[in-house]
Amino acid sequence: MTDLKVQSVDETPDASPDQFAVISQSSLQERRPRVLKHGDTFGVFDRNGDILSGEGNPDGLFHRDTRHLSHLDLLINGTHPILLSSTLRDDNAVLTCDLTNPDLPDDAGRLFLEHDVIHIRRSKFLWRAAGYERLLVRNFGDRPQHLTLELRFEADFADLFEVRGMRRQRRGTFYPAEVGTGSVTLSYRGLDDETRITRLRFDPPPTRLESRRAVFDVDVRPGQRAVIFVEIHCDGDLPQRRPREHYLLSMVEARRRARQSSSRATLINTSNEIFNEALRRSLSDLYMLVTDTREGPYPYAGTPWFSTAFGRDALITAYQTLWMDPALAQGVLGFLAANQAQIEDPAADAEPGKILHEVRYGEMAELGEVPFRRYYGSVDSTPLFVMLAGAYLERTNDVQTLEKLWPHIEAALHWQKIFGDRDGDGFLEYGRRTTEGLVNQGWKDSHDSIFHADGSMARGPIALCEVQGYAFAAKQAASRIARSLGRVDQAIVLETEAEALRQQFDDAFWCEDLGTYALALDGEKRPCRVRSSNAGHALFTGIARPERAAQLAETLMNSASFSGFGVRTIASAEARYNPMSYHNGSVWPHDNALIALGLARYGFKQEAARIFEGLFHASVYIDLRRLPELFCGFPRRRGQGPTLYPVACAPQAWAAATPFSLVQACLGMDFDPATKAVRLNRPVLPDFLDELVLRNVVLGECRLDLAVQRAGREVAAHVLSRTGDVKVVITN
Template sequence: MPQPVQPLLHQLVTLCAAPSQVLFAADGSMMIEVDGRGTAHGLMHADVRVLSGWQLAISGRRPAHLATALTGEGQAQFSYLAPELPGSTIDRFLRVDVTRELSPGLLAETLLLTSEIGEPVDVEVRIELTSDLTPMELIRIGRHREALAFEEAKSGTVTFGDGTVTARIRAPNADISRLPDPTRLTLSWQVTVPAGELIELGWLVSVTDSGAAVGPARGSGLAVEAIVGEFSGSGGAGESDARLEPWLRQSLHDLNGLRMSTAQAPDDAFFAAGSPWYFTLFGRDSLWTSRFLLPVDVAQAGGTLRALGRLAGTTSEVATAQDPGKIMHELRRGTFTFNEISLPPLYYGTIDATPLWICLLHDAWQAGLPESEVIELLPVLEGALHWLVNHGDADSDGFLEYIDATGHGLANQGWKDSGDSIRFADGQIAEGPVALCEVQGYAYEAAVGGAALLDAFDRPGAAVYRDWAATLAERFRAAFWCGIGDERYPALALDGAKRQVDSVTSNVGHLLGTGLLDAEEEDLVARRVTAPDLDSGLGLRTMSSSAGGYNPLSYHCGTVWPHDTAIVIDGLLRTGRADLADGLAEGMLRAALAFDWRLPELWSGEGRPVPYPAACRPQAWSAASAVVVARWAQAHTHQQ
């Protein structure tokens, strides 16, 4: 069997209306393979591909694609010029505009035909569809199932599925045929388009999935225009930056498209991590996204906290990496397999989600989360704090660290979770247990913030966690700092032998604003993360360009991740160093323009907008980073 090859995403257009998503080529078409390589094209619902192919033909020929645009939340439009028809010329032609609109469990298309030809024109409009019901884990390695054979239409509807996933296609006034090939469903309309007039056609497919782990969210999403209005007039020079508004608007629309719930708790909305690979609940991603959004919508944090709190660990279990009080990493329908990794449906292999959950609860409380909602979550808080000091330290050295005990889980369990991401300055890969620098900052902030919540709501134990945090800070200061004098910086991590993993990385910037550092240390870190070897001009590199392991297109060792940059910008704002954030924020604005206002999961660290070819787009925390940059712009405006 050939080696699995992950599909490329960087040239695809994506619409999201969680738990549904549809990905397609720039001309609107969908194919399971392009040039012999598997694609991620298709309509997916939850984690199953419902439609794998879509082709448009006008009178037997593919029309010429003219333009594609995202035209609204969950909506795109394609414009085509029909092939040669009787009476047509270069400026007298038949035009076809297709509007593709996605909502949860429903894809609808409207086709508008307008003619500039001087006389009525008879045409056949044909859409050919295929389905393979391939699960996401196979799509991700470039494979697919056999094409499904469609049933005959009954009462104008074609129903197909596997007993768990059920889809229904309807096409009013169309001839629906599965002949001569039952794996290809053809919708065709014979129409006459009068000169200068418009003909409208349409079809739709609806989907249900009784076995999905996730479903559509209830309640209100982000108020896009109101939030954009809050930041209008914000700019680094005291006036509106023309790049901020379209980026912020697109990002907020994308976040609404990623908003979903678990099947068991539809009222507790959260943001799926990203499309297409991470279209589910991820603890770390959902927490950071909600934290970025706190200044504009605290209610979203409440749903995220409750969704994760319901799944907090209750026992110690090696197979799932679960411990009492621990916040989960990811939720799937079934076992997820990708290359050498095999994860259970509910997996807890994350070292940072638990302290980040505590930090979000504290910050949401401070931002105005209703007291009744905070009180409801206090038992989860107490369990998470207990995990922090009793389970998070794998070898009792006083630091939070991780190691995969199964041999098939995630080798790295911080946000840089690829197998080669934790490297020494010479490029050597560290062996575990690994204690990441930023996780110690999260843990310190969580202990102090958790203690404040316990005091505020008359719960016992606050002094224990404050003392624990103070001891952690002392240990960190003694163990993590590398270098001499003004060149000092925190190590990326400590490895299993307690050696400093001494590469210079973006991780150290996450310490800003956590309280773990003193003022002098914050200055050292702030200047280090904004130096040219980390600031690419298009955001913060994950690893210094002078490091032995640096590669500008390595997933975690030199690329730029916008959420990573946003965390550092936020830390600089929180510590009163907004001026040092200018270069990073300007880089994000340049990137937003370069990537058509929809930032991908990551891109190259070389300083040009070279895409990482398998990056999710949209990605929740990438989209939410626009709010952080908007706050930076607003801070500059107020300084004028």
Template structure:
């Protein structure tokens, strides 16, 4: 059988009629219904290291599904499912409450409590049906047939399930309160006293390589004392505290902090070095582009996350040419996978098919330097940055025209290798798909910023020759970009040059990234801002990925008219970079307000994307059915909004801090407490266009401007 192109299958929806609850902690996540059940035959499950372990987890009370009342999820890794016994025929009320308290972290723990609110003892029968299929994440994502399945056995009161295809993998399910165990089933028959309660604690423990994985929790341990809770507290202890008068912004920022903490994976082989996974459910792994951009956005919270991401990606940087994985010397990784089908799908656990991660790596390294990362750590990463720039020149620009292009190495690779990586994500105004090799407009901007970033680092480390070469390379690229990409009749940059070096004339959100990177001239930016402000691009809830006037526009598509929060946040950051131009601040404030209104409608958590229908047509916004949530760069997007509207630009090595606020009026005051800039801790407060800074020592250049 000929293998399909990597990641080419359409994701199956994870939502059901009753909705989906996602819990995540590092490389563990769980998808279930709002009653807590994992239904077989769906994409739900307990996942660990890119494979689904539990494919069925259904609880029955007296032979029936309990009636769900509420789900409470104070943190991304824990939830309480509150249910009741179905009322007796002819009655409206029930006197038996059932609470499922779930915690994930290298396994799963569920405490089931029955509370009798009646005045008589009650008899209850609880049955838990469990199964496993050990399917690869890709197979589950695309709805392909299940893996070989599991052999179920019983050892006393413990259920054991082992992968039929790989006997070294499995899981155990153990419980308190003396269940009666049979293959795939735990059963309890209990008497719950009047006004009393009964409970059992169930633990799912993975087995990998014939060794049981130790969960991040102990039996009987309070959630607050568990490993995931300790990890999130440690993250909060080192993170800047951000608060605002606006309750919506405050709620969104609180969810951002919780989700980014839960999405972090700590490399145990490197003293717990952190990096952030791209998002649940399908991308709980290291992604070059996603992890780098998320780390950039999260710099106001913690520079350490960005350094950990850079160091991890530097270790995995390409060393050789391998068409199957698209590895090339100096190329930064696209994604890392650990699932059982990785070799078949990716040609290995590493896949390198991305055109933008390499310049983003160099950009982030310089930004870490500005935000106070230690000189030793930055110097140690310079060889990786130089290798990434060499990749841009040698492999990224194969035809020597000065632009960075991509073309997949085999028919198994990603067809499109920018952030819009769906097969139809790049097209012209008529909707015709691009032919490769493709030079994306935003990637040229990233490359421009990367060359300038390396020049700045060269200046800092007394390397004038490298600085001059990189600045000359950046300026030449900027000039060539303006000539080849600007479409004067339309008033925007071409989304790309196709294989014939012809501009693709669709109006897309990609052009706003050219504002963020600074490659746009003021003359072009002034016109572009006006084009982006039109209702064809501004949905009312954020910037559309593709103008509604274009041939391929579909507000329910993945990349051709939807709204991606991280994309809108980058657009806002780009607009505020050109705040001196007419309309830039107004559009930035309008886009940010719409995006936060969307966040409020999604319970304070921005999803990966949502449909791009006009606000006047549908309000609140329409969810995209296979959107990831929580998703790293969507979760981090509000941080970029806050940083951009504050005009917060630190440069620790030069002892300079710039704050140029343009806060939306409804935000009121915004406060950053315990903002760490190298060895310093400062406090920043702003209201509209006025800012105050405390804690900055003498000798620093503080620039406050409206």
């Protein structure tokens, strides 16, 4: 079977816009939406706590890729209240919006209520496929007030890809609303014959309840308050308890779950309080995005566009956080093994042994209007799966889990050899097998992201720079796993193959005059001589030859590539450079985190610290200190933050994980379960940190708290407490 060639139906990227791109008609970053998530449900609200409908607006309550509520706004006496503040709890469990009344006229136009007399506090959270809200109305005036509060609501049951901008020729059937005493049921039967239901319930029952609005007449005496509870259930039955009782019990459970899910992780506290805020938000974002599956915890990629299981994103996120919470890696490996492709299915870009790219549950995926119901169109998920398995073994020495995973690892290696290497030249290439699939199938999957020095599109099958590094690291990881399982002969073969690939990669990809590795090889094996961040992954994976490292590090960190906030995806002198593009000049935090790990691996700790410092200073200027999926690659200006990308996801799992992998990179932290040692290899601290404290560092049954402090030009570490005979080893 070694001479099998896999044919692709379309090896020339289309010059037209991506068929699955997010349509940008407004800026998410300008609106600064508030996001909640639990399980397969997430909500996008404006800062008032409203869901505003309109063309291109991503607001809504979404469940399993369907928008179950497309409009929800609050009126007081027919007008929108004034925003005072909008705050997410540090653990992301509850959104609180404080509002007040504007000047309110009577029917004759005379002012009857001055502004800032009525305080309205909206508290919202999600739990088990439902949204919960409490409206607390308080009168701070000196006389009684009769108020009319109105909630207007609507459910368009739009598929997430429709919300992203895709047009459909046909829709299913909307049923008439069912209006009860204190509840309304909205339902839609899709073309896939699935009925999707939204149930709204109110306590107390509204004064008037209609198919699209609930009106409450509220009398509030001076200093007194009134309370209204709202529930919005997606596809589920209404609970037996009254909403006010159910709200409190569900909130307690939601907050307990938020605490429990992050309690496994190592906690970090530093001498810089602004960075501490960023760390707390990152930790909360990460564990909000984690969804519990049958195989274990799994980080969904990000909201609003990617709140589902992605292979590549979860594998990289789990790798970034492996040092602080190995359970995430175990859950990701288990889920992806359970969903590994078993057969060839060109419509899903699936081949035996291939690891998942994406899962979708919406109507359009079920009907095949988009190919993502269970889609395998990524060239890098499969080697990343093997890489993570090897790193998980090194971190935990959990041989039992690796025994279970071994058949899946062998299947992944077989895919690399037979299906991944499309022309038998030893490199992994991609070319989609369906015209509906993704044109580019690396992490830079825009239609125009792989090109030659003159700007012309590369024709496939395409061998990406970073993917060869992943393949190399996968072979090395599989070799280590094989040895641990007593498969010595297999381990030796894999080691030999890895070393051969390293030499072959250097021969084919290194561009001496550019001081970097080529972005890719096209279908004719011509190198795409473009300076890109992809080459930094050659350091991350270890495929870069040591003698190339210094020159590559200099290229990555010079002003053409490094914006001051991070390494650009494409250097500023390249033909298709555009700092406002998705992949051709922007800055991606996770990309920089992997580059920093690579720089640290080859001894360039100060360069890794510069990346750390740049991303920290970017976060200072961003709402909630939350690193987004990406931001624009314009040069850093004194006293100014980064230019934000309009439709970047936030929170995004691998962006949320970035500060933690930057900490690991600068500390040079790794683990040796056999000797119960935590190692710090030539630790450094970036300039904005003088001290860093790690609590609950876990190694097997052992735990320790560790402080790292600047001591002149050196960094010192000492153990604050420990459980078990774990030790800390520092090398300089």
